[in-house]
Amino acid sequence: MKDKPWRMLIKEVITLNNQAHLTILSKSSNVGLARITAATFASELDFTLSELEEIKVAVSEAVTNCIIHGYPFEEGLIDISLKIDNNKLIIKVTDKGVGIEDVEAVLQPSYSTKDDHMGLGLAFIDSFMDEFKLESEVNKGTTVTMVKIPQQLNHAVE
Amino acid sequence: MKDKPWRMLIKEVITLNNQAHLTILSKSSNVGLARITAATFASELDFTLSELEEIKVAVSEAVTNCIIHGYPFEEGLIDISLKIDNNKLIIKVTDKGVGIEDVEAVLQPSYSTKDDHMGLGLAFIDSFMDEFKLESEVNKGTTVTMVKIPQQLNHAVE
């Protein structure tokens, strides 16, 4: 272990744990609520402002997908589970909507089942988060799991 | 009906409805999360910035009470239900903690069961919100219900 300022040493010892749950209606006006709640929750960890912005984009994409693709016909509930586990941020966005037939296919960049959509949502999530998983069952619903670790911390424990 | 700018007329016709649910652990670091989520949710209505600040204080007081008084011994869950019903904001903050023996008594301003507390939390909620209700059962828990209506709207429908 190299010499480090004491603050970094402390960070290696104190591990944070916390969790919260947000449930919203699949209304477009709630996309902002979801990303602000997620970013506020995340700010307990040592994320930079730029990382917090990335988290906002990822959550925005996941929630937008639930609204547009998950519940295309009627309003439904979207569940956002937020967790800090050992200084790691874990976000799960779940809908009980139509689900995805071919998960492999939708993971291709630029793939979209809607003509006027860019098919970039999942690619953004993949770029902005450290880990990303898409699980879905037709007529049951879809869950996106995303993990992000503050880069500062990554460096500190190198 | 007097002559009004068209924006105000529209407001009389469009009624907003929405709801969301936030569940948090009774940790002090989550008080900020609760009030920011509540204020972001509320901002869908035509509240002034000053009214949004009042909502933040009220939510902060209610959640702080759950943490300090509701769960004095161990961590528990706090449920924040947010609702927009007919352009009216309804917030319910609930804990499943120790409850309150004498609800009438605690509603007195400056009453506090803790020596180093000011006993102002409930008084602030009462001042800052339009309606306020405290329900509690010993060993079951406590619910604070608060209602606020944007003043601009009050004036518009006068």
Next chain:
Amino acid sequence: MDLSTKIAGDSLIVKLRGELDMHTVPQFKEKIVEKMEKSNLKNLILNFKGVKFIDSSGLGAILGRYRYLKKRGGKVALVNLKPQVKKVFTLAGLLKIMQEYDDEGQALEDVNKGGYNLE
């Protein structure tokens, strides 16, 4: 999302304020289409100075305008992208087809003289 617009020659200059996501996109599209059709305008200059958030829904709306105007010989210019907004544009590859400027004046000059051609 607040949009304020002004017309300069055959360009519409739009100052955006707030967040551009699926909630605000309909308003964004509507206002821009309406103003441009009404005055038969060719180019669109978007000033992002007041925009602190954009996601792929926002980008999609801008790309839509770009494609529509391009077919008609018009351009879309981007002004004052904040770092976090620029990151999203870059990742989507949109800065390869749209030009970014530091101020409206320069953008206007460029689109007027039939300026930038990135493709």
Next chain:
Amino acid sequence: MDLSTKIAGDSLIVKLRGELDMHTVPQFKEKIVEKMEKSNLKNLILNFKGVKFIDSSGLGAILGRYRYLKKRGGKVALVNLKPQVKKVFTLAGLLKIMQEYDDEGQALEDVNKGGYNLE
């Protein structure tokens, strides 16, 4: 909550930034008590310029310091309260016992000459 402190005569001047609630109160108390005891200071000047939120937990901590210092002949002065912060102080009746100033210099002058006496 960020606190930066400096000493002027027998006063501690504290610049506060962020939100003062039950989460940040412990840090607020600790730092102020430590600095004041270490240098045996009498008065506390709190600059709220960077504070955009305070609730009754925050007020409680300030009242606690006020009572403690008053017993020892010291004072607490409040500088630069934003409207929403001032509203909460007013409602709690704290502006009847603590004096508010527009700048640190004035507050310092006043506490030094044994200034304000609201009671």
